[in-house]
Amino acid sequence: MAIKVVERRPLTLAERTYLPQILAGLKVTWDNMVRPSVTLQYPEERPTIPKNYRGVPTLIMDPNGREKCVSCQLCEFVCPPKAIRITPGEISEDATNAHVEKAPKEFEINMLRCIYCGLCQEVCPEEAIFLQSQYSLTGLTRESMVNNKVKLYELGGTLPDGHHKWDKKKEEAEKQAGGHH
Amino acid sequence: MEQLLHDLILSPAWHFTAARGLTLILIVMTIAGYSVLLERKASAWIQGRVGPNRTMHPLIGWIPFIGTFLAKGGFIQPAADGGKFLFKEDALPGHVRKFYYVLAPIIALAPALAVLVMLPFGEFLYEGKRYAISLTQGADVGVLFMFAVSSLGVYGIALAGWSANSKFPFLGAVRGAAQLISYELAMGLSVLTIFLATSVPGEDHGLSLVAMVNAQSGAWNILTQPIAALVFLICVFAETNRHPFDMPESETDLVGGFHTEYGAFKFGIFFVAEYSHMIIGSTLFILMFLGGWHVLPWMPTVGEGWIGSLIGVATFFLKLCFFLFFFVWVRWTLPRFRYDQVMRIGWRVLLPIAVLNLLAYFAWYAIRG
Numbered sequence: 398m399a400i401k402v403v404e405r406r407p408l409t410l411a412e413r414t415y416l417p418q419i420l421a422g423l424k425v426t427w428d429n430m431v432r433p434s435v436t437l438q439y440p441e442e443r444p445t446i447p448k449n450y451r452g453v454p455t456l457i458m459d460p461n462g463r464e465k466c467v468s469c470q471l472c473e474f475v476c477p478p479k480a481i482r483i484t485p486g487e488i489s490e491d492a493t494n495a496h497v498e499k500a501p502k503e504f505e506i507n508m509l510r511c512i513y514c515g516l517c518q519e520v521c522p523e524e525a526i527f528l529q530s531q532y533s534l535t536g537l538t539r540e541s542m543v544n545n546k547v548k549l550y551e552l553g554g555t556l557p558d559g560h561h562k563w564d565k566k567k568e569e570a571e572k573q574a575g576g577h578h
Numbered sequence: 579m580e581q582l583l584h585d586l587i588l589s590p591a592w593h594f595t596a597a598r599g600l601t602l603i604l605i606v607m608t609i610a611g612y613s614v615l616l617e618r619k620a621s622a623w624i625q626g627r628v629g630p631n632r633t634m635h636p637l638i639g640w641i642p643f644i645g646t647f648l649a650k651g652g653f654i655q656p657a658a659d660g661g662k663f664l665f666k667e668d669a670l671p672g673h674v675r676k677f678y679y680v681l682a683p684i685i686a687l688a689p690a691l692a693v694l695v696m697l698p699f700g701e702f703l704y705e706g707k708r709y710a711i712s713l714t715q716g717a718d719v720g721v722l723f724m725f726a727v728s729s730l731g732v733y734g735i736a737l738a739g740w741s742a743n744s745k746f747p748f749l750g751a752v753r754g755a756a757q758l759i760s761y762e763l764a765m766g767l768s769v770l771t772i773f774l775a776t777s778v779p780g781e782d783h784g785l786s787l788v789a790m791v792n793a794q795s796g797a798w799n800i801l802t803q804p805i806a807a808l809v810f811l812i813c814v815f816a817e818t819n820r821h822p823f824d825m826p827e828s829e830t831d832l833v834g835g836f837h838t839e840y841g842a843f844k845f846g847i848f849f850v851a852e853y854s855h856m857i858i859g860s861t862l863f864i865l866m867f868l869g870g871w872h873v874l875p876w877m878p879t880v881g882e883g884w885i886g887s888l889i890g891v892a893t894f895f896l897k898l899c900f901f902l903f904f905f906v907w908v909r910w911t912l913p914r915f916r917y918d919q920v921m922r923i924g925w926r927v928l929l930p931i932a933v934l935n936l937l938a939y940f941a942w943y944a945i946r947g
Contacts, residue, residue, distance in 0.1 A: 430623040
């Protein structure tokens with residue numbers, strides 16, 4: 398490669414007085430000043446949360462309003478800061494999702510421990526736990542920072558779901574019951 | 579109306595004198611407080627932010643429109659800032675020289691207020707005679723007094739740095755003193771050219787600020803002596819310790835400079851003193867180069883009688899507001915000079931320019947006769 402010599406031009410007199418540069422700088426700041434500000438007035442204006450945002454972990458229900466969690470406790474075991482505690486329980490015989498699986502009796506996520514890593518969502522075989530758009534969680538006591546099952550379902554709500562797992566389970570159970578003569 | 583104006587401004591009765599003094603202090607303190615607001619607002623605008631826009635007193639905030647406007651503009655902020663300084667714990671560090679430590683803020687502020695005595699900011703006619711709106715009528719040494727006393731403010735900085743008994747304030751104080759000495763020279767020399775232009779042989783008020791302003795009823799001095807104006811302007815920035823010359827403070831290298839060890843209301847006083855010095859510097863520039871209370875070059879007054887003098891005072895305050903804004907604008911534009919650069923600009927650039935400028939005007943006046 399040929400060496401290209403870049404000319405190092407000495408400063409002109411105008412540049413050495415520094416004054417044109419100052420004026421140019423003043424113009425830059427003036428232009429900035431007349432431009433509208435980019436501030437988001439936080440409590441009144443909220444930022445738009447992207448779809449894949451990892452906010453507070455929540456439990457969700459399927460479109461029929463049945464809880465999806467089967468209390469397999471994978472999330473509890475994978476959780477790096479051990480923020481999740483599940484007490485497994487039975488599903489009563491007459492419940493709409495009473496077929497084979499279990500359901501959590503109590504499901505607690507300690508938000509003082511949670512690091513929002515999203516491993517629980519990743520590991521969940523039932524797609525029952527999701528980190529959603531809730532980004533601002535505060536409380537006045539340590540107890541209030543532990544989300545129990547009711548709170549988790551309240552935060553989670555219902556997400557669209559194409560599997561219809563419980564419908565299929567029910568169909569299967571009915572078929573098997575029909576097969577026994 | 580004219581009689582009332584006359585009484586307010588000229589009456590030697592003690593209550594009028596006291597009222598005049600208090601009013602002026604009140605006005606300048608208010609301007610100083612609101613230039614802090616201006617600083618915060620303008621810096622916010624320059625940086626794409628909003629600035630203080632929530633401070634509100636519940637009683638005022640209740641008023642529709644006006645309350646919202648005052649909150650958005652941050653107009654209650656200076657009061658909140660002052661109140662905060664006033665009610666904070668006034669800690670006295672154990673390692674300071676206590677007497678001087680307490681004395682320093684007072685010494686920083688006192689000259690800035692004392693200078694106001696000589697400050698004219700308008701003019702009015704009474705029974706065919708023109709009077710300046712000022713605390714002291716026709717003091718011939720106006721400029722000299724203002725220069726001499728306003729420079730005393732650096733004693734506050736030096737004393738603060740020394741009495742704080744720790745290294746950063748000390749460095750700040752040394753820098754402040756050195757900077758003042760360096761720039762005072764160029765400043766004085768640049769002003770000498772103005773004296774040459776305004777003082778007419780045979781008249782005895784050559785150093786009066788009022789005479790200086792009246793000499794600019796035609797062209798303003800900034801038009802006839804742009805180099806002197808530029809040197810003076812740079813020196814004003816340096817003397818008031820404003821960016822890009824804020825050597826005594828320079829947060830990045832000296833923590834807080836001379837007021838590192840200060841807090842609560844003592845720091846507040848330093849703060850007000852800095853802005854008062856800005857006001858003094860601006861008024862000096864306006865009086866000497868921008869035609870004081872004259873509305874436009876070659877158009878000294880608009881209107882007659884007391885309306886004319888009111889417009890004159892308003893013009894003066896508009897110019898002052900612009901200047902305070904200019905100080906802020908420059909601060910948020912330019913980075914701070916290095917200390918050696920400050921010294922080099924002072925001694926090797928501004929001083930020779932001021933001397934040459936003075937010599938040139940000497941020669942010109944000598945040739946013209």
